[in-house]
Amino acid sequence: LMRTKIPDGLQKLPGPKPLPIIGNVLEVGSNPHLSLTAMSKCYGPVFQIQIGTRPVLVLSGNDVIRQALLKQGEEFSGRPDLYSTRFISDGKSLAFSTDQVGVWRARRKLALSALRTFSTVQGESSEYSCALEEHISKEGLYLIQRLHSVMKSDGSFDPFRHIVVSVANVICGICFGRRYSHDDDELVGLVNLSDEFGKIVGSGNPADFIPFLRIFPSSSMKKFLAINARFSKFIQKIVSDHYDTFDKDNIRDITDSLIDHCEDRKLDENSNEQVSDEKIVGIVNDLFGAGFDTISTALSWAVVYLVAYPEIQERLQGELKEKIGMDRTPRLSDRTQLPLLEAFILEIFRHSSFLPFTIPHCTSKDTSLNGYFIPRDTCVFINQWQVNHDPELWKDPSCFNPDRFLSADGTDLNKTEGEKVLVFGLGKRRCIGESIGRAEVFLFLAILLQRLKFSGMPGEMLDMTPEYGLTMKHKRCLLRVSPQPGYAS
Numbered sequence: 264l265m266r267t268k269i270p271d272g273l274q275k276l277p278g279p280k281p282l283p284i285i286g287n288v289l290e291v292g293s294n295p296h297l298s299l300t301a302m303s304k305c306y307g308p309v310f311q312i313q314i315g316t317r318p319v320l321v322l323s324g325n326d327v328i329r330q331a332l333l334k335q336g337e338e339f340s341g342r343p344d345l346y347s348t349r350f351i352s353d354g355k356s357l358a359f360s361t362d363q364v365g366v367w368r369a370r371r372k373l374a375l376s377a378l379r380t381f382s383t384v385q386g387e388s389s390e391y392s393c394a395l396e397e398h399i400s401k402e403g404l405y406l407i408q409r410l411h412s413v414m415k416s417d418g419s420f421d422p423f424r425h426i427v428v429s430v431a432n433v434i435c436g437i438c439f440g441r442r443y444s445h446d447d448d449e450l451v452g453l454v455n456l457s458d459e460f461g462k463i464v465g466s467g468n469p470a471d472f473i474p475f476l477r478i479f480p481s482s483s484m485k486k487f488l489a490i491n492a493r494f495s496k497f498i499q500k501i502v503s504d505h506y507d508t509f510d511k512d513n514i515r516d517i518t519d520s521l522i523d524h525c526e527d528r529k530l531d532e533n534s535n536e537q538v539s540d541e542k543i544v545g546i547v548n549d550l551f552g553a554g555f556d557t558i559s560t561a562l563s564w565a566v567v568y569l570v571a572y573p574e575i576q577e578r579l580q581g582e583l584k585e586k587i588g589m590d591r592t593p594r595l596s597d598r599t600q601l602p603l604l605e606a607f608i609l610e611i612f613r614h615s616s617f618l619p620f621t622i623p624h625c626t627s628k629d630t631s632l633n634g635y636f637i638p639r640d641t642c643v644f645i646n647q648w649q650v651n652h653d654p655e656l657w658k659d660p661s662c663f664n665p666d667r668f669l670s671a672d673g674t675d676l677n678k679t680e681g682e683k684v685l686v687f688g689l690g691k692r693r694c695i696g697e698s699i700g701r702a703e704v705f706l707f708l709a710i711l712l713q714r715l716k717f718s719g720m721p722g723e724m725l726d727m728t729p730e731y732g733l734t735m736k737h738k739r740c741l742l743r744v745s746p747q748p749g750y751a752s
């Protein structure tokens with residue numbers, strides 16, 4: 264192996280001794296968020312492991328992660344070339360691909376501006392403050408009906424199965440100007456496969472680092488390839504329908520606005536043609552994929568936590584009854600009125616840390632951190648789970664306690680505490696859907712909690728052990744729901 268010489272004054276990264284060929288794969292194991300947190304206690308917040316023959320820098324601790332992603336953001340904002348990411352959106356993903364800085368920056372700017380425009384624009388009805396609120400409210404109320412009818416026919420429901428369709432419909436509304444029926448086999452089948460996608464893309468998948476594992480792909484890897492193909496086909500059809508019906512004077516949704524951007528560029532002699540049309544319109548792949556999986560995972564966890572902590576569910580329902588009443592549907596502007604619900608959401612983000620690592624980063628040049636030398640092109644894992652469970656930052660980190668985010672009298676949200684929770688990443692690669700994500704989790708939950716009471720199946724224990732992946736899911740389970748007094752089903 265070629266070894267880069269360590270410059271004077273800097274030290275070699277600490278870390279566990281790797282085995283030949285497999286490196287530290289065995290120590291990393293099937294729950295990297297736990298094993299790498301344990302290693303950080305031994306080697307400190309900046310250490311190196313080896314997966315296969317490839318070195319990987321692992322960062323933990325609030326200070327080190329902030330130093331790398333905020334103060335040295337430019338050097339840590341690349342993406343590594345990993346085997347699995349070549350298959351996501353044909354290797355053209357905004358979030359995962361190794362696009363050059365200029366290309367990624369231009370795409371990210373376009374994506375951010377399209378999301379902002381199409382979530383804040385006025386919706387169809389003036390009853391709602393914006394299109395995002397309208398989509399969420401309508402899908403939330405529809406989900407309630409759906410859950411009642413599933414309860415009537417089956418006596419129980421699988422939370423992820425139904426929530427994911429409602430959440431996907433919100434992002435479909437914004438990106439594609441349409442929604443799908445909960446019985447639409449194509450959409451329902453596609454969005455219910457996201458667990459298999461996340462298992463392969465999660466930080467530390469050995470096949471990303473050890474080439475010979477690709478010769479005999481695992482069943483998860485085969486499913487991953489099939490999901491990507493299905494996903495691309497689904498989006499391609501929608502995009503081609505949009506091209507067929509495109510009207511410059513009637514921009515219906517994000518897909519239209521991206522097509523329009525490509526058209527405008529062709530007329531502008533000074534425009535920068537560095538980014539292909541395919542990569543611009545392909546941004547909807549990322550928005551749709553990131554927009555349904557993250558939020559539905561968060562909401563599905565929320566429902567499971569409500570069932571596991573019935574006394575908190577009751578307090579949340581009490582807060583809604585007192586502050587909003589039962590006569591109108593909650594709105595986005597109610598957020599400041601519902602500190603307990605906000606605290607509950609923050610505690611779900613922290614305690615579940617369902618995005619245990621960010622998407623892997625990569626160094627864009629030789630650099631250093633805490634006195635250690637880090638060569639260019641080093642793959643970097645950012646351990647968000649560790650920050651959210653660090654005893655230096657949190658009292659009783661393993662205890663689920665939303666009150667930790669409230670003032671002593673329980674009436675105000677403690678924003679400083681809230682900002683310590685790390686789930687959206689930080690710095691240049693920070694999530695672009697953060698405000699939509701937070702708004703959506705809040706409003707869906709407020710609407711559901713106002714009208715429904717969630718409970719488990721009698722005599723059955725809830726298994727809250729997360730299944731590792733890019734987004735960690737709870738095991739599929741069956742729950743029950745009944746109408747809140749005052750609301751008929």
Ligand code: HEM
Nearest residue numbers: 358550553554557558621622686687688692694695696700
């Ligand atoms: C990236 C979290 C919702 C679009 C990310 C990253 C995280 C994250 C941890 C990686 C940051 C990094 O690599 O350092 C979440 C959570 C969400 C959420 C917890 C919801 C609760 C959304 C939504 C959208 C979205 C709704 C779009 C509609 C993206 C995109 C990236 C990203 C495009 C890639 C950014 C880049 O590489 O420059 N998100 N996300 N996310 N997210 Fe989100």
